[in-house]
Amino acid sequence: MPYFDAASSAPLHPVARQALLASLDEGWADPARLYREGRRAALLLDAARETAAEAVGCRPDELVFTSSGTRAVHSAVSGSLAGRRRVGRHLVLSAVEHSSVLHSAAALEAAGGSSTEVPVDRTGAVDPAAYGRALRPDTALACLQSANHEVGTVQPVAEVAEICAGAGVPLLVDAAQSLGWGPVPGRWSLLAASAHKWGGPAGVGLLAVRKGVRFASQGPVDERESGRAAGFENIPAIVAAAASLRAVRAEAAAEDARLRALVDRVRAAVAALVPDVEVTGDPVRRLPHLVTFSCLYVDGETLLHELDRAGFSVSSGSSCTSSTLTPSHVLKAMGVLTEGNIRVSLPAGTPEGDVDAFLGVLPGVVAEVRERLGAPAPAAPSSAPRASLVVDALGRRCPMPVIELAKVIGEVPVGGTVTVLSDDEAARLDIPAWCAMREQEYVGEEPADRGSAYVVRRLV
C-alpha cells in the first residue's frame, strides 16, 4: 500500500527506530541532575546536539531541540522580533511559507506589528531582488523557506541571505522540507526544522540561532535548552531524530538521484496521460521527491478518496480538502489551478514499481471522477450560437463552476463571452487558471448580488 505523502510525515527510519529503542533505557532521566542516570541522559543529549549541529552546519551551542518544527518556527519568530524590537516590528516573508510562519506573522499583526508578503512567480519561487525591496529600515526579521512544502520548488535562499545580511536583517530559514536532503546554503541567521519530515520521530524540532543574532525568548522563563524550548527534554526521541538525520544524509545523494528520476517520470507521464492537467512547481530547481499537479473538472476530495481506495496515500491543496474550504495559499500565490490538486511526495526508498503502479491507476481514476461529475467532452459548437451566456453556479463548489463554464464555452461564438456566477472561493483562482490552460481570455471579475461574476471571452 504505497504511501506518497512524505512531505506531511515520513514513516520512522529504521535507524531512528533502533536509536529510540536503545535510548529508552538510558535517556529517561533529567539531564540537569547530578546522579548517574542524569549524567547518562546529559551525555546522550550532548551527543545528539553535536550530530544535529554538524548536519545543520552550526555550532552545537547554537542549536536547541524543540517539541516540533512548528514550535521551532514560533519561537524563532517571536524571539527574533523581541530581540530586535528597537529596530522595529516589521516582518518580511514569502507568500508561500508554511502555516506556522504565516500564523506567526498574523500574531505579530494582531499585536500591532506589520508584515510584507513577497510574491512568487508561477513556479512558486521568490525573486531575490523583489525580496530585497521588501526589506525596510524597521524590518526586524525576514523569513524564507528552503523549499516549498506543497510544490517542491527550491527557494534562492543563499541569494536572499546575502541581501538580508547586507541590509543587517536576520534571515530565518524554515528548512523543514529540505534538511534531510542537505544543509541550507548561505549566510542564514536562524533555521528551523522538524524531525518527522526526515524519518525521525514526532515530537522533535530543531532551532538554530547563530551567535550574534539578537534573540529574546518569549513566554514564561524555563531554563532548559538555553531557555529557548520550555519543558522536559524528550531525549530518546532527540537521539532518534539526530541519528536518523545522519542516516538519511548518508543516503541523500544516491536517493536524491533515484527519486529525482522517478519524479521526472511522474511529471512527464501525468502531462501525457491525463488530459487537462497542470503540473506545477519548478521542474528543475525542486526537491527530489515531490511533484504536484492539478486536474481540471475534478474534485480533489473525491480524487483523494478514489486513490486511497486504489491503495495510494497522497494529499491535496484543493479547497474541498481543507477544513476552511479555501484552496491552498501556495497554489493561490502561484496563480495556478487549484481544483483536482494532488501532491505526491515519495518517502526515501520508494520502489520504482509503486510509482509505475500509481501512473497506471491515475488516468482511469481521473477519468472516472470527471465522468461522474459530468465534465465536458470537447463540444461541437451549438447550432444557434448566442453572443453571450450566463451560467449560474451559485451554491456549487469546486470543480463545478469550471465544469459548467467548460460545458458552455462552445455555445458562444469566438469573441462571445460566458459569465459565471459563483460564490465558491476556488472559482476566483480556477477560472483564470482554466482560461490560461485553454487559451481563452479571462476578462475579469465583477461584483454580483451573491458571490461574483467571472467573465470569460472565447478566443478559440
Added chain:
Amino acid sequence: MPYFDAASSAPLHPVARQALLASLDEGWADPARLYREGRRAALLLDAARETAAEAVGCRPDELVFTSSGTRAVHSAVSGSLAGRRRVGRHLVLSAVEHSSVLHSAAALEAAGGSSTEVPVDRTGAVDPAAYGRALRPDTALACLQSANHEVGTVQPVAEVAEICAGAGVPLLVDAAQSLGWGPVPGRWSLLAASAHKWGGPAGVGLLAVRKGVRFASQGPVDERESGRAAGFENIPAIVAAAASLRAVRAEAAAEDARLRALVDRVRAAVAALVPDVEVTGDPVRRLPHLVTFSCLYVDGETLLHELDRAGFSVSSGSSCTSSTLTPSHVLKAMGVLTEGNIRVSLPAGTPEGDVDAFLGVLPGVVAEVRERLGAPAPAAPSSAPRASLVVDALGRRCPMPVIELAKVIGEVPVGGTVTVLSDDEAARLDIPAWCAMREQEYVGEEPADRGSAYVVRRLV
C-alpha cells in the same frame, strides 16, 4: 543501583514501552489526513484521549495533549488569563508551586498584571481560608498544585476548589505529582499533568479545560489539539502515556499502601539514625512515595555526590545544588532548614531491600561529610565565656555559616548572643531553622557592610 528520584522523572513503565513500540508503526502519520495511515493515526489518538480523560475524570473533548507538563501549565495560565481579561489580570497561587507556575506568574507581572502568593504552613500546605482571602474581584485565575513536588504534602484542593467556585474564579490544578496515584478531587476548572512523572515517555503533557471555562489560546494559531497545543502530535508517545497512566492506576492502591509504609520507615529511621536532622512535609497528608529531610552541618551537593557514589540517586533543594545558588523556594516558604537537603522519591516497584540499603548507608555518609566540614560535636562551655561573639562567615557558603555558629554557641553564656556575618542566601533561612531545631532564640537580621548580620541568643 537504586534510583530514588521518581518525582523528577520516572523510568519508562513496561506498559508504556510496549505501547510505544506497538504504535511506532501505526501512529507516525498526520491524523488530519484522509488516507488510511492518517485515519489509523487519528483512531490511536482518539483512543488515547478517551483513556486519559477517563483517568483525569473529564470529557475527552475537554482534554488535549501538549508536549510537556510545563507547556500544559504555560498554556493553561496564559489561555485562562486571556479568556478572562475583562475580569482582571490578577493571579492567585501558592508559594510552593512548581517553577512553571511561578514563571507564568512572573510573565504576567512583567506584562503589567499582578499575583498573590498564598503562604504555606511548616508542613507545606496552604490554608483554604487564607487562599480564599487572596481572591479578589479582579482575580482571573487561581493555581494550586495537587501535591507538592519537593516535600510531598497534599494540598486541600477540593476545599480550595469549592471556595474558588463560590467566588467564580477558575482553579488550575497542577497535578503533575499526583495524577498517577488517582484523580484530583473537587470542582477544579483546569488541570495540567506530565506523563514522564507516571512512567510515560517524555514529550507528553495533559491539559484539561472544563466546558464553560473561558479560554483563549495564546501564541500563533495552530489547528491541532483544538488549537491548544501547537505542533504535530507525537502519537506513539501519546498512546504510551495514556496506556501507562491506565496501568499505574490499576496498580495504584496496592503500590500506594506498600510505598507509604516504606516512606514511613524512612521518616522514622532518618529521625532516629541521623543526628541533627529535620524531616519535612506532612507525615500523613502526603504522596505515598516521597520524603524529604535536611541535615544540619552538611553541604547538599557533597551529600548527593557521596550518595551517588554509594549507588543511590536522590535530589536536593539545597542552594549548593542549584545553578542560581538559592535554596528551594518550597523549603524557604515552609521556613524549614534548607542545608543538607535530600529528597527521596521511590519509583513504583521499588524493592524494600533498596530502601533498607539506603538507610544502612545514609548515617555514615552524613557523619563523614560532617567530619570533613568540621561540624561541631556537642561542645563543652569555654572556660572564659564572653557575653557576645561575632562570627565572620563572609564569602563562605552553606552549610559553613551554620557550622561556625554551632561551633561557638557554647562559648557565650546563656543569655549571651552570637552574631553571624554572612552573605550566603541560605543563611537567611538556615540560621532561624537551626535556632528552632536547637531551641535557641533567633533575635533577627541586621544590615551589615557586606551581607547581613544574623543575631542568635543562647537559651540552653
